[in-house]
Amino acid sequence: MSHEQLKAELEQRLADMQARLNNIKRDVTKEHSGDSAEQAQERENDEVVDAIGNETRQSLRAIQVALDKIAEGTYGECEKCGENIGEGRLQAIPEAALCVNCAD
Known part of the structure; x- marks a missing residue:
């Protein structure tokens, strides 16, 4: 697989991750229920969504670094x-x- 093919794959993954992060941000900013039992569950869900968001941001940084390296010729x-x-x-x-x- 050539660097150009890998670049295209990285660009697609970058777009997918950015869309995923936008969805996560939208989910985190939703209003919580008025029911206290539901609020507790929603807060737990928020923690999971936040962790996924952090992982997604790390992936975005790694992908962007790889794209920068392709541009610099050090990929x-x-x-x-x-x-x-x-x-x-x-x-x-x-x-x-x-x-x-x-x-390793």
Whole structure:
């Protein structure tokens, strides 16, 4: 898979994650029920949604970093050791910043 194909996949994942984050933000800002029992459940749900939102923001940052590296010409280089990240790893995780050895 070429860097252009990986770039297109990263751009699609970025758009998907941004849409997901917008949905999460919309869900978190909904008004809570007037019933105290329902409010307790809604607050627990809010915590889960917030955690998902944090994970989504981390994914967005990783994807954006990978896109920036493509633009800079450094995509596919391990941030830790400087070696090339294997093509199979990049196909599986296009936003990977570390080679398999450094990721362990």
